[in-house]
Amino acid sequence: MSRTEPADTPLGDQFHLYDTTLRDGAQREGISYSITDKLAVARLLDDLGVGFIEGGWPGALPKDTEFFARAAEGELELRHAVLVAFGSTRRAGVAVADDPQVRALLDSRAPVVTLVAKSDVRHIERALRVDVDEACAMVRDTVSFLVGEGRRVFVDAEHFFDGYAHDPDTALRVLDAAGQAGADVVVLCDTNGGQLPLGIAETVREVAGRTGLRLGIHCQDDTACAVANTVAAVQAGVTHVQCTANGYGERAGNADLFAVAGNLVAKLGMPVLPPARTAALTRTAHALAELANIAPDTHQAYVGASAFAHKAGLHASAIKVDPLLYNHIDPAVVGNDMRVLVTEMAGRASLELKGRQLGVDLAGKPEALASALKKVKALEAEGWSFEAADASLELLLRAEADDLPAEAPFRLESYRVVLDRRMGGDVVSEATVKVHVGGERVIATAEGNGPVHALDAALRQALRSHLSWLDSVELSDYKVRILAGKPGTDAVTRVLVESSDGDRSWTTVGVHPNIVEASWLALCDALVHKSLAVSRPEAPDTRA
16 A cells, blocks of 8 residues: 655645645636646646645546546656545445445545545435434444555545534534544535635634544635635644645635645745745646646736736835835745836746756856846747746757757758548648758658647658657647637637657647647647757656
């Protein structure tokens, strides 16, 4: 059995930073993670240093079942976090060992299981249609069974705060059933999101005093208080907080992982992330937004692009004296930058650090660093985003640092893509590319089920005999976003392409008013980056 405690985090098992982006966050309208997305999200969260990653509901959703299977087979290696399977207690009137949903939790091979259990008597009687004795037995039996099978178990007490206000004795009976059966943590859930901070804190203190159990908190954001409620619960004694990346979730969302972590570290002095990983909050927030195919919230606390932005005038004058006069923390603590609008201050240190992470030393090349920073800012103004496209950023930095091979692996002369609507309604794309590679001029034509597919196929056909590693590279994911602010046909298209060679994954970006050209730019960067990795075996893994 895999470890059940987070590794290499300062507080270890004393305090849990628990992420449920892949389950609760995925319920946000407009989000639909592929399995490749889920694996990429989990890797980013693990790299950030969260303690637990709730991967989904195996047995209930085929995609989640496959995700856990692929994770168990070695596609997901977690350094810091522990993978958690989410599920429900046994069904009423069914022996726990015979319940297929409980069996699916075991089959997931996740070392930790989080069970949802209703703790509001109204839900128990009207939704489950059982009495309180049976509801408690369902909790007790399932927890005992899973603990007996070697799993660590957390219990989410659904609708707890509403249930406690209506009938505290029943709500506490459910918690006691979980605790007596061996649950390590019972999580108090504000499922309807209707609570306020002072009320949350008061209830947490009462429950802690009456039960003696280890408590957690899970807050929805329907009153726009999820982060405040979570922090208030921590101050009242909980040692397990459940959040989602960027506050994703159904309705108004959940407590934002990045705001909660920022507050715990910067305001309460709690080292809930591994050393130096707090500075990765901003980059991780933006990368996860790209994977969700949702524009990052520029005004998001701590990690938004405007979180530490100031207009010229009074603010700028004070900032020249002391930046903290108008910033509640040093932005670098969370990996963000202070900006004075118009003059565009800051940014060099972050780019230098990022370059170092990507294996590009810009510290001794101030002119290259300044040029790279200028180019990045100019490209971002045109709609480019490198937050989730480290491979493209690495190529840009190496070009500015004069650290690329003298000869590119191939050079485009031209390409053409046409659509052919055939009898019967089939639409086929055909692409022709003319490239120079290995001292030759090569022309190749291929068909595909879309213009990008055809273009990729034609490019591969042209290069295959010259690049021995080409067949190992697969396009594993493709995302398109029409950027706001350019209506109709004048809109700018951003394309993210994730590629994999079986051992590592990397993401590239292309931006252009024409979707085919944007895709071409991302596809070319993907192959150039792989070529660079082949020539430099020590090159870092720029995972999505």
